[in-house]
Amino acid sequence: MEVERVQEIATLSNLNGTIPSEFIRLENEQPATTTLHGVLLEVPVIDLSQTDNESLVALISKASKDWGIFQVVNHGIPSELISKLQNVGKEFFELPQEEKEVIAKPDGYKGVEGYGTKLQKEVQGKKGWMDHLFHIVWPPSFINYQFWPKNPPSYRDTNEEYTQSLIGVANKLLGLLSKGLGLEEDEVKQALGGEDLIYMLKINYYPPCPCPELALGVAPHTDMSSITILVPNEVQGLQVFKDGQWYDVAYIPNALIIHIGDQIEILSNGKYKSVYHRSTVNKEKTRMSWPVFLEPPPEFEVGPIPKLVNKDDPPKYKTKKYKDYVYCKLNKLPQ
Template identity: 50%
Template sequence: MENERDHDTISSSLASLSKQLAGTKLEGSADIPIVDLSISDEDFLVYEVVKASEEWGIFQVVNHGIPEELMRQLQVVGKQFFDLPEAEKEMVAKEGDFEGYKRKYLGGINHWDEHLFHRLSPPSMINYKYWPKNPPQYREVTEEYTKHMKRLTEKILGWLSEGLGLPREALTQSIGGDTAEYVLRVNCYPPNQDSGLVLGAAAHSDMGAITLLIPNEVPGLQASKDEQWFDLNYINSAVVVIIADQLMRMTNGRFKNVFHRAKTDKERLRISWPVFVAPRADMSVGPLPELTGDENPPKFETLIYNDYIDQKLKGWALEDLPVY
């Protein structure tokens, strides 16, 4: 895109990003931040989430208020769905849109993926034909999880807003408030005995505003920082928070849209549950006026979010869309 600022990422294709990051050093253990949300000092929480968003673009939160049993149920119904016969899974198969079930969606011999993708919110955007009817508890569990996920997202965005010197609701409203889209993607990676790094997802940043993810106990998510790859250590019941492109753009580059990737495991099944939070497709998104000025001019062009998506996808083949 010719008129996009140098700091933006739209013009970088997935292929070039993967090539650029493929040779970076892989660290054996991660120093990715962990934030304990049970701490009563709000100022300290603001400091911690802002610091993690500026330095890493990814962090884990614990004691976040989502019941552990509910998270366990979400994982159970997700695995039960993937354990169904292929014919039953095909009952919620994709029909030309991004929603629905798909097997081996990623192209290339080194990419493995089976996934279920559907909207969670707002209610007017939900199409239940893409929600499995089997297992029968799937809808009840997923709807209850969505309520908690929205509360946690608004809390985190509130602390990030305060850290920017803005009203607590500023970032939530900047992505549309109650009209912001929440989309769940359940990713299933079978064991892979091939030698070397077999990617479930190539290096990428997320297009939306923020992503909240829970994995099963099998590790695989990696984040790039200072030209090194860091493994995300598994913490039972933690939620992984990933800063995406639109928060980077709205904050004029203050928050980092982290590049990340996923790898498969040689012996164990890996499943992850990312929830992508994004503005409405027709919303204009760019640096917030309160965060720019003569001494800090806008680094990014204000764009309709759907146009941003179109621009970023231009360098990606459909079968190479990233997941994790």
């Protein structure tokens, strides 16, 4: 079955100045009426190069409890490598449509990897103004190269190089989050699957939209994964729900945006908060972002870490296999 891609819809929409009705959000979701305009949310910015480890633990712990989101600078990933990652991703989405369809999700395929458009059930059949590409980048035993672009030719090398740099940052963040809960450095990572933790890359592609005040790139959600490490391009779009309002998040060149996801909220027994966020779109410019979701293996069970639970603070969440959590979340079923 031929799937209509948002990139193609956008080309027609930009010619006639309107968008199809399935992209027009209900009034209580439209960015024009629900964003607190003129205010950029200054989410915590944390310098990962500082040598005072206790201070770093305190900053990350506080950001994860109060915000569920923070940005890290001086993280050790070279800015040239981030630019290369962005360039090869952009080049893929600028290929002729039939070339992108080569790595599209096959009919009847139940996984998320591959090039695609719609991801999950949305209320009243609404759609996000976005195409995407998903593929696992780590560990090697989980990688399926059939979902990696062959074009541009440097795509694979660039993504593998970026992943190697990212692993060090991820391990450092998980260690700091662990210590912030009063645990040993490796306990949070072990509670997520240890060395089998899956790194799932997604490229979000939000083409220009003639009616950005009516549409959303991604509807409001929390990430299912443990943490998300995200590289944005310079086009504003990430919004966070804080104190009853939607705010734009300030863009900082070469920073990584870190989202606390559902699995960290669960294993911390609610001490860390999964961030509720959404994406807006732009009238003139293409917005893109490169999140990497750190996911437990599908069969791995995640629940509140026993050391964090006691008679005064009983478990607030069920322990369940990650794949079952995902199934319930994507199908809007109770957890």
